[in-house]
Amino acid sequence: MGWADRLLARREAKPSPEDAELFDDAFLQRLELLQVVARRLFRGRQRAERKTRKVGSGLEFADHRQYSPGDDIRYLDWTVWIRLHHALIRLFEEDEDLPIRIVIDVSDSMRTKDGAKLRYAMQVGAALCYVGLANLDRVGITCASGRHHATLPAVRGKGRIFRVFEFLRAAERGGPTDIRAMCSRVSAESRQPGLTVVLSDFYDLDGAFEGLNMLRFRKHEPVAVQVLDPAEADPTGTGLRGDVQLVDVEGGPARDVTLSPRALRDYAEAHRRFCEHLEQSCRSRGIFLARAPLDVPFDDMVLRLFRQGGILR
Amino acid sequence: MTFAGFTLAQLWPVFAAGAAAITLLYLLRMRRRQVVVPFAALWERVTRESESRRLWRKLRRLLSWLLQLLVLALVCLSLGDPRPEVWLRDPVSLAIVVDTSASMSGAAPDEPDTTRLDLARRRAEQEILGLGPADRAVVIGASEEIEVVAPLSGDPAGLVPGLARLETHYGEADLSRALALASHVVGERPGPRILVLTDGALDPAAIEALQACIDGPVQCEVARMGGPADNVAITAFAARRYPYARDKIEVLTEVENLGDTPVKVVLEVEADDAPVGRTTLWLEPGQQKREVLAQLDAARSRFVARLSRDDGGAGGDGPLGLPHDDEAYAVVPPLSPLDVVLVTDGTNLFLEAALLVLDDHVRLTGLSPSEAREGRRPELREADVVFYDVGAETLPDVLPAAHVVLFDPWRHPSSPSPITKKADVVRPFLTEQDRSHPALDHVVLKDVNIARGTTFEVVPGDQVLVRSLGEPIAVLREGEHATVVIGFDPRQSDMPMRAAFPMLVDNLLRYFEQREAGFVASVPLGAHRELSLADLGLPPDGVGRVEVSGPEGLSTTLPVERGRFRLRALRPGFYSVTAVDGPPAGSSVELAVNQASLHASDLHDRIEALELPEAAQASAAVEAAPLSQGPLWTLVMLVAAVLVAIEWASYHRRVTV
Numbered sequence: 001m002g003w004a005d006r007l008l009a010r011r012e013a014k015p016s017p018e019d020a021e022l023f024d025d026a027f028l029q030r031l032e033l034l035q036v037v038a039r040r041l042f043r044g045r046q047r048a049e050r051k052t053r054k055v056g057s058g059l060e061f062a063d064h065r066q067y068s069p070g071d072d073i074r075y076l077d078w079t080v081w082i083r084l085h086h087a088l089i090r091l092f093e094e095d096e097d098l099p100i101r102i103v104i105d106v107s108d109s110m111r112t113k114d115g116a117k118l119r120y121a122m123q124v125g126a127a128l129c130y131v132g133l134a135n136l137d138r139v140g141i142t143c144a145s146g147r148h149h150a151t152l153p154a155v156r157g158k159g160r161i162f163r164v165f166e167f168l169r170a171a172e173r174g175g176p177t178d179i180r181a182m183c184s185r186v187s188a189e190s191r192q193p194g195l196t197v198v199l200s201d202f203y204d205l206d207g208a209f210e211g212l213n214m215l216r217f218r219k220h221e222p223v224a225v226q227v228l229d230p231a232e233a234d235p236t237g238t239g240l241r242g243d244v245q246l247v248d249v250e251g252g253p254a255r256d257v258t259l260s261p262r263a264l265r266d267y268a269e270a271h272r273r274f275c276e277h278l279e280q281s282c283r284s285r286g287i288f289l290a291r292a293p294l295d296v297p298f299d300d301m302v303l304r305l306f307r308q309g310g311i312l313r
Numbered sequence: 314m315t316f317a318g319f320t321l322a323q324l325w326p327v328f329a330a331g332a333a334a335i336t337l338l339y340l341l342r343m344r345r346r347q348v349v350v351p352f353a354a355l356w357e358r359v360t361r362e363s364e365s366r367r368l369w370r371k372l373r374r375l376l377s378w379l380l381q382l383l384v385l386a387l388v389c390l391s392l393g394d395p396r397p398e399v400w401l402r403d404p405v406s407l408a409i410v411v412d413t414s415a416s417m418s419g420a421a422p423d424e425p426d427t428t429r430l431d432l433a434r435r436r437a438e439q440e441i442l443g444l445g446p447a448d449r450a451v452v453i454g455a456s457e458e459i460e461v462v463a464p465l466s467g468d469p470a471g472l473v474p475g476l477a478r479l480e481t482h483y484g485e486a487d488l489s490r491a492l493a494l495a496s497h498v499v500g501e502r503p504g505p506r507i508l509v510l511t512d513g514a515l516d517p518a519a520i521e522a523l524q525a526c527i528d529g530p531v532q533c534e535v536a537r538m539g540g541p542a543d544n545v546a547i548t549a550f551a552a553r554r555y556p557y558a559r560d561k562i563e564v565l566t567e568v569e570n571l572g573d574t575p576v577k578v579v580l581e582v583e584a585d586d587a588p589v590g591r592t593t594l595w596l597e598p599g600q601q602k603r604e605v606l607a608q609l610d611a612a613r614s615r616f617v618a619r620l621s622r623d624d625g626g627a628g629g630d631g632p633l634g635l636p637h638d639d640e641a642y643a644v645v646p647p648l649s650p651l652d653v654v655l656v657t658d659g660t661n662l663f664l665e666a667a668l669l670v671l672d673d674h675v676r677l678t679g680l681s682p683s684e685a686r687e688g689r690r691p692e693l694r695e696a697d698v699v700f701y702d703v704g705a706e707t708l709p710d711v712l713p714a715a716h717v718v719l720f721d722p723w724r725h726p727s728s729p730s731p732i733t734k735k736a737d738v739v740r741p742f743l744t745e746q747d748r749s750h751p752a753l754d755h756v757v758l759k760d761v762n763i764a765r766g767t768t769f770e771v772v773p774g775d776q777v778l779v780r781s782l783g784e785p786i787a788v789l790r791e792g793e794h795a796t797v798v799i800g801f802d803p804r805q806s807d808m809p810m811r812a813a814f815p816m817l818v819d820n821l822l823r824y825f826e827q828r829e830a831g832f833v834a835s836v837p838l839g840a841h842r843e844l845s846l847a848d849l850g851l852p853p854d855g856v857g858r859v860e861v862s863g864p865e866g867l868s869t870t871l872p873v874e875r876g877r878f879r880l881r882a883l884r885p886g887f888y889s890v891t892a893v894d895g896p897p898a899g900s901s902v903e904l905a906v907n908q909a910s911l912h913a914s915d916l917h918d919r920i921e922a923l924e925l926p927e928a929a930q931a932s933a934a935v936e937a938a939p940l941s942q943g944p945l946w947t948l949v950m951l952v953a954a955v956l957v958a959i960e961w962a963s964y965h966r967r968v969t970v
Binding site for chain 1: 345348351353360
């Protein structure tokens with residue numbers, strides 16, 4: 001075996017971040033205590049621990065409505081009939097499950113620096129899946145980019161978490177970032193709208209907000225989690241100076257530039273303005289956007305930031 | 314500047330090749346470092362704005378290129394091993410003799426508030442900074458004393474600080490000793506050279522020493538720092554008691570305008586800090602005036618004379634040239650009456666009367682000729698002056714150890730007179746007299762009738778006071794004691810009837826008195842003035858040490874050898890001399906020390922008259938070498954290293970890339 005083969009073999013032997021264990025048992029135990037709360041009540045096809053306004057076999061009284069032929073007379077309120085001679089049907093709040101869709105951006109922009117951002121996004125996504133499964137919700141997961149798109153159909157039950165892990169490990173990665181196409185396909189696949197959590201860096205100047213807004217348009221409740229590398233957001237402290245050739249990790253022409261401290265400061269300022277604009281746009285449409293910088297420990301992010309966003313309870 | 318390594322012709326190709334290589338490297342396109350970014354769209358938006366700064370980046374690369382060429386040029390220069398011309402000449406041993414006499418504190422030409430010594434100091438510094446690596450220099454200050462302010466060294470850092478120790482002193486420059494020292498220091502060393510920095514206001518002895526140095530084997534050059542010569546000085550200042558009224562004093566002050574312009578000055582005299590006289594003097598250039606303050610109270614002992622400029626009440630009190638010759642000091646000699654013995658037969662009452670008039674000044678004792686011949690009277694042994702006026706009587710065989718005045722000593726064939734008789738003269742006429750001699754001051758001997766007399770044989774050293782038709786008839790012989798012989802008997806002349814007789818007696822006594830103790834009341838400045846205790850009025854017997862206190866308040870104890878001691882008086886003022894041991898222990902006398910020297914006060918350049926040869930006139934100082942020692946290429950390489958370090962630091966700080 002030549003030196004090139006040995007070098008190649010060494011590269012292949014290097015464990016990828018996605019192959020590492022996403023969670024340990026202690027962390028999973030802590031997540032079991034949380035419940036996923038949706039801001040809206042969604043109708044589910046199976047009983048779960050979340051209430052809907054659908055009249056059903058629930059135990060908690062919700063409202064009355066006029067009787068119409070064909071209604072189950074078992075729900076007729078006889079007390080009202082005896083007193084007022086009005087035929088009213090009793091409505092009950094029925095506990096239903098919530099469809100949750102986790103969308104993870106697997107584009108090349110998420111794979112810089114040994115895929116730190118992608119690993120972070122997968123850990124967060126896997127945590128959400130586990131919490132949803134632990135609360136008897138139906139959880140589906142999608143790994144998508146401008147080139148690949150893979151979806152794990154919605155599953156239920158905590159024991160399915162290992163399928164989620166397998167799916168994440170096996171998902172194809174790479175390609176350009178295309179939030180709009182990704183969200184469009186996710187909404188088309190979902191027969192029932194629900195809580196859709198998109199984990200991405202949203203490095204898509206035009207399509208980031210449009211994709212999230214499309215989900216909202218399709219009755220989903222989109223939640224955006226922007227995974228950020230602080231060094232990428234503010235490169236002034238990285239020592240990056242001088243004449244360099246900037247290469248886009250997602251392809252495209254290289255660009256010769258001279259990086260001065262001022263240029264780095266300008267980039268940091270432009271990045272900050274981009275994030276603020278995306279956040280403001282989401283807020284104007286009622287879309288919750290949370291920033292997940294890599295320097296915040298993963299478990300803190302799940303427990304703290306998601307609680308602030310009202311996703312966990 | 315000379316290249317001791319590669320020549321200029323050899324260096325140019327090296328520089329050209331290096332410059333071409335550097336230029337080629339700069340022309341080659343630099344392979345840029347690739348940086349993978351996740352958000353290229355945002356980077357493109359940001360870097361699009363910096364395109365306008367591309368011109369500055371190109372200029373920055375141009376500056377970097379020029380910096381590299383500069384480093385290359387410095388390296389090529391160091392290969393040439395550049396050396397200043399001063400390093401390539403033969404080593405020089407330089408002795409800088411700086412005149413620090415009083416005149417060097419005079420004003421410098423065209424530079425206000427600058428003295429001649431400042432110019433000399435500046436020139437000496439230039440000479441020192443121009444020394445080559447193998448050169449050595451020594452700096453000697455020459456005033457009344459000689460001082461080596463910077464020992465022989467080749468390090469300017471050690472020599473230049475020594476120049477600050479140069480300061481003017483009172484008195485003259487003892488160039489003779491200074492040049493001898495300089496010649497001794499550098500004479501045996503390679504490239505000996507003596508540089509004299511002076512204003513040229515030197516006394517004849519210094520001029521002579523300078524001339525000898527120029528004619529000597531060691532190269533001697535003179536750099537002159539002359540300037541305005543305006544100066545008014547007190548050239549003499551003395552106080553004395555009146556011979557006839559010892560309780561009264563007269564003070565003499567001599568003022569001279571040594572400058573080239575007329576000046577009006579005010580002369581003030583103080584006695585014991587009380588003003589006793591003030592006068593205004595108008596002095597033409599070169600004019601000298603004497604002012605006498607008469608009839609002053611003898612109770613005062615210290616006198617100070619001061620000169621100041623009379624500017625019509627404008628209030629200006631600046632010095633008249635040199636400041637320290639505008640002030641002079643004098644003390645009144647102590648009053649000690651002379652012990653005078655008159656040996657007489659009692660028939661010349663005129664002589665007795667002339668002596669008795671001086672009763673406060675003279676303690677007169679009369680003796681008969683027989684008593685004098687026996688010699689047993691103690692007055693004779695203690696007498697200061699003995700008058701022998703014995704008439705027809707004979708003189709004693711041996712004269713006493715005192716000043717002696719003999720009238721008609723060769724009346725008899727045998728005589729103790731040390732001055733021998735030449736001839737007897739009948740009716741001699743007094744035809745010539747030495748009017749300049751103080752013994753005959755104001756004495757007129759014209760038409761004196763004399764019955765008989767004798768003339769004398771004189772020997773070299775005798776002073777003929779009066780002659781009779783060319784033959785000495787009154788003679789003064791100096792010695793340990795003075796002897797005055799007058800070749801006629803006053804009784805046999807009409808001289809006692811004349812006013813000249815008591816005046817002659819008084820003049821003689823005054824002359825003797827001035828030879829005696831107590832008349833040295835003022836001495837000139839000097840490093841070593843030998844003084845006699847007796848001259849100061851202190852009995853010298855048994856005195857082994859004296860304590861001298863100067864105007865600075867410092868006291869020094871000096872040894873006394875045979876009644877004499879050496880006084881080191883370098884500052885004008887009053888000095889106190891106190892006997893430490895011996896019978897007069899504790900006795901104290903005062904002494905005034907004055908500059909009072911025409912040469913020290915004359916600021917004119919006396920060297921001009923020497924017509925110095927061209928070789929003895931110092932040319933301008935050489936330019937200071939950039940480095941006093943060590944090869945210059947090390948400095949060049951140091952500069953190149955600094956430039957490379959700056960380039961390295963700026964590159965790694967991403968400033969020049």
